[in-house]
Amino acid sequence: SSFKSDDKLHLRELCADSARCAGLVATHRADGRKIILDYSRQQVTGETMELLFDLADKVGLIEKRNDMRRGVKINITEGRSVLHQALRMPKGYDYGKIFPDGTAVLKEVHAVRDKIQDFSERVRSGAFKGATGKELKNFVCIGIGGSQLGPEFVNEALRADPSASAASEGRTLRFLANVDPVDFSLCTSDLDPEETLIVVISKTFTTAETMLNARTARKWMLNGVKADAKEVVSKHVIAVSTAIDKCKAFGIDEDNIFGFWEWVGGRFSVCSAVGIVPLSLQYSYEVMSDFLDGAHDIDEHFYEAPLRENIPVILGLLGVWNSTFMGYETRALLPYSQALKRFPAHIQQVDMESNGKRVAIDGSILPFQAGEINFGEPGTNGQHSFYQLMHQGRVVPADFIGFMESQTPVKHDGEVVSNHDELMSNFFAQPDALAYGKTLTDLMQEGVKEEIRPHKVFSGNRPSSSMLMTKLDAFAVGQLLAIYEHRTAVQGFIWGINSFDQWGVELGKVLATQVRSQLNASRTNQAQVQGFNSSTSALLEAFLAHGK
Structure with a gap:
């Protein structure tokens, strides 16, 4: 609390200490590029960080991190290992020296990756065609x-990257998640079914929303492609699933079913066939290999770099500091890159589904709140949306992400700076504005009218970190993903929770099944609404009465 109340610990004062600021920077170099994490605008001193690293030692962070790498079943409520990092290990990586089953795991991973490479190259070359002989150029990815x-975030991030954009020319990738029929209509209305491949993603092939959308897509395909029905489905529908029998019953060719494993959690699955199948179809397997290599680079950094130089560890410790010790319940992820417009939404799920828990790993109730409310938008859009609150309302710790190079550089004659420099001017300015604020004295010196001054005071002392990267390409997208995946794991390890289950997602699904049965009975047999509380019953009756 001293950081909130002691003027000497105001960020305005802390940022004036150049030695302190120089000590609160971590840099990672790889593949001719670098990542600079500057966390000097966080409400910490060097001593604070040492106390946080001591906390990490006391809770066994290194041991917990290494257990994850070694395949220990750290997801104890489901009896599963957590091995999404294995998905991006290159061929020839000696995983067996770390994890006894590592060699076998990696062999399976690369068997699937090889299958994805073969299939995506056959589709992209035109060797694998639709039922009427047309090449498949549109890919509709059905999942939730x-x-x-995850796949949607990566797709958006790569659309403007020169090499990825060139590889995707003439192709369209869409994502269908919402069971709302409007989503299906918007997704498919301008597509030719004869040139479209449906990718159904469901581990069990039972997810209610996904399977209803899959059946809707199959019907759309059968209505739009004049060929043998069995041939249409086998040539136009593929699956990413572990339920091979259910996929075959749906009409999908077994050769076109791409598997993954129980040790891949849904929110950590973009590096599995879940993401790599549709993204390889759109951008090529070669581009997606670069993405996986970038994620692997950060995996190695996370597992090997000393804690005090370890970017995901530092971010995780700062998350714990801001949430548990400083009492801030929210945080913002602010990429100054339009290409990362879906990154905050993906990390929102990665983090909130992982760490939104009420009990410790032993089942005891936590004596503190775990998890933060995560949100974000690309800069500068967010500046004209919620930054007002960040500057003069609630304190919202923020992560700013920026790039030294633009994916699509533009410089007009007569303009003071390039478009990218204009964007980055805001990237550099906003963290300082949050940290320093503006005092009453400043306003008096500027001659601001007395009655307006209170409205223009900014208290400052609002924490943020700035991450500056060389450029946003497939490799960097993989790096960013892995940084924030591991940040989430670090916070869970510190808090002593299971970041890899999600029982909170299940209850709503169970209750929805009861509602679904009621709707069916009422629509088909005029059954009375029963078995619900009075509020839900009244709303259901109003819903069912509409149009009668």
Whole structure:
């Protein structure tokens, strides 16, 4: 609380200490590029960080991190290992020296990756065609949650990257998640079914929303492609699933079913076939290999770098500091890159589904709140949306992400700076504005009218971190993903929770089944609404009465 009340610990004063600021920077270099994390605008001193690193030692952070790498079943409520990092290990990586089953795991991973490479190259070359002989150029990815948010974020991030954009020319990738029929209509209305491949993503092939959308897509395909029905489905529908029998019963060719494993959680699955199948179809397997290599680079950094130089560890410790010790309940992820417009939504799921827990790993009730409310938008859009609150309302710790190079550089004659420099001017200015604020004395010196001064005071002392990266390409997208995946794990390890289950998602699904049965009975047999509380019953009756 001293950081909130002691003027000497105001960020305005802390940022004036150049030695302190120089000590609160971590840099990672790889593949001719670098990542600079500057966390000097966080409400910490060097001593604070040492106390946080001591906390990490006391809770066994290194041991917990290494247990994850070694395949220990740290997801104890489901009896599963957590091995999404294995998905991006290159061929020849000696995983066996770390994890006894590592060699076998990696062999399976690369068997699927090889299958994805072969299939995506056959589709992209035109060797694999639709039922009427047309090449498949449109890809509709049907999934929800981790099966949609992750791949969609990567797709948006790569659309303007020169090499990825060139590889995707003439192709269209769409994501269908919402069971709302409007989503299906908007997704498919301008597509030719004869040139479209449906990718159904569901581990169990039972997810209610995904399977209803899959059946809707199959009907759309059968109505739009004049060929043998069995041939249409086998040539135009593929699956990412572990339920091979259910996929075959749906009409999908077994050769076109791409598997993954129980040790891949949905929100951590973008590096599995869940993401790599549709993204390889759109951008090529070669581009997606670069993405996986970037994620692997950060995996190695996370597991090997000393804690005090370890970017995901530092971010995780700062998250714990801001949430548990400083009492801030929210945080913002602010990429100064339009290409990362879906990144905050993906990390929102990664983090809130992982760490939104009420009990410790032993089942005891936590004596503190775990998890933060995560949100964000690309800069500068967010500046004209919610930054007002960040500057003069609630304190919202923020992560700013910026790039030294633009994916699509533009410089007009007569303009003071390039478009990218204009964007980055805001990237550099906003963290200082949040940290320093503006005092009454400043306003008096500027001659601001007395009655307006209170409205223009900014208290400052609002924490943020700035991450500056060289450029946003497939490799960097993989790096960013892995940084924030591991940040989430670090916070869970510190808090002593299971970041890899999601029982809170299940209850609503169970209750929805009861509602679904009621709607069916009422629509088909005019059954009375029963078995619900009075509020829900009244709303259901109003819903069912509409149009009668």
